[in-house]
Amino acid sequence: MSDTEALIAFLRACLDEDWNCAAAAGHGFGHLPLLTEHNGGWTRLDLDENVRPSYDVRYLKWFDPHRMMAEVESKRRILDLIEPPLRGVYVDEGEQVMAQQLLRVLAVAFRGRSGFQEEWAPHD
Structure with a gap:
C-alpha cells in the first residue's frame, strides 16, 4: 500500500469512527x-x-451529532472527489498536486489520533 493509499484508508477509518460516535450520541438538546x-x-x-x-x-x-454527521459526510465527499487524481485517473499534474495538498489538509484534523504519521502533515 502506498503512503497516499494508507492516508486515504486512515482518513476513511477516522471519519467512520466520528460518524459512529455522533450517531450513537443522540440528537439535540x-x-x-x-x-x-x-x-x-x-x-x-x-x-x-x-x-x-x-x-x-x-x-x-x-x-451536536447532526452537525458532526454532516461534516463527516462533507469530508467523505471531498475524499471521493480527490481520490481519482491521487490514483492517476487524470493526467493533469496540477490536479494531482492539488489533490495531494487537500488530502494532507484533511489529515490535520486527525493529527492526534492513533495511527497518524507525521509525514502526512501538510508541507508549509
Whole structure:
C-alpha cells in the first residue's frame, strides 16, 4: 500500500469512527438537568442548571451529532472527489498536486489520533 493509499484508508477509518460516535450520541438538546444522559450518552443541557460558561454551551449546541454527521459526510465527499487524481485517473499534474495538498489538509484534523504519521502533515 502506498503512503497516499494508507492516508486515504486512515482518513476513511477516522471519519467512520466520528460518524459512529455522533450517531450513537443522540440528537439535540432538551430540558433535562445537566449530566442527564439520553439516547446513548448524549448529555442534554438545561441552561438553568448548567454551570458551564455560555461559550461552552454554545459550542455544545453548535457541534451536536447532526452537525458532526454532516461534516463527516462533507469530508467523505471531498475524499471521493480527490481520490481519482491521487490514483492517476487524470493526467493533469496540477490536479494531482492539488489533490495531494487537500488530502494532507484533511489529515490535520486527525493529527492526534492513533495511527497518524507525521509525514502526512501538510508541507508549509
